[in-house]
Amino acid sequence: MLKDFMRKKLREQGSRVTAQREAILKIFEEYGDHLGADDVYNLLLKRKKPISKSTVYRTLELLTGIGILRKLEFNGGVYRYELSEPSSNHHHAVCTRCGKIIDLKFEEVSELFKKAEKMGFFVNNYSIILYGLCPSCQENEMKSITEKMDNDESR
Ligand SMILES: [Zn+2]
Ligand SMILES: [Zn+2]
The missing domain is CATH 3.30.1490.190 (Ferric-uptake regulator, C-terminal dimerisarion domain)
Structure with a gap:
């Protein structure tokens, strides 16, 4: 089950909760913050959820665009993502x-x-x-x- 704030945001934006989006959000729920695109990709592979890297990148951008994830830029243009729950x-x-x-x-x-x-x-x-x-x-x-x-x- 996704957290309510995620479902709400997806619905508000008219975005469907696809299996891939749900799988990616679950990774953030379990492994917490500051994951890079490669981390997300590797964790999905470990769980036998085949996905392409470009889908991971695109989905992370989409989830950032609608405010479910926050994109953080650290040293040297390295991007990491975390859930952007209002309370967090x-x-x-x-x-x-x-x-x-x-x-x-x-x-x-x-x-x-x-x-x-x-x-x-x-x-x-x-x-x-x-x-x-x-x-x-x-x-x-x-x-x-x-x-x-x-x-x-x-x-
Ligand atoms: Zn953080
Ligand atoms: Zn150190």
Whole structure:
């Protein structure tokens, strides 16, 4: 069963709930956020749901267009998708080393909107991404720095 908000959106847009669309949305329900087109394709193959890559791309675009998925662009033009349930608005912190993505719930951004609107700017989309290092990459970074220092000293 698809979540109500998905069915509603598909119906509103006059889009049919085809088996392929349903299969793709189920992947998002189960595996959660931030899946790339290749991830979705591979997960569908694993479940013995034959589908072409171009159908996956097209379906992801369609579902984004009608507001069921949100398309996120991270480092270097890599696109990932997540369910855009109204209650799940969040921002992202991305590790620039391993690519790990962390969700950040943060509501204060509405202040920023108000500011933009005061200046007569109409906001219809936004994206806030924090870049940095995740805890385990920080640890590795520290390790490699201390190793390097040890090597330099023993020279
Ligand atoms: Zn990392
Ligand atoms: Zn997210």
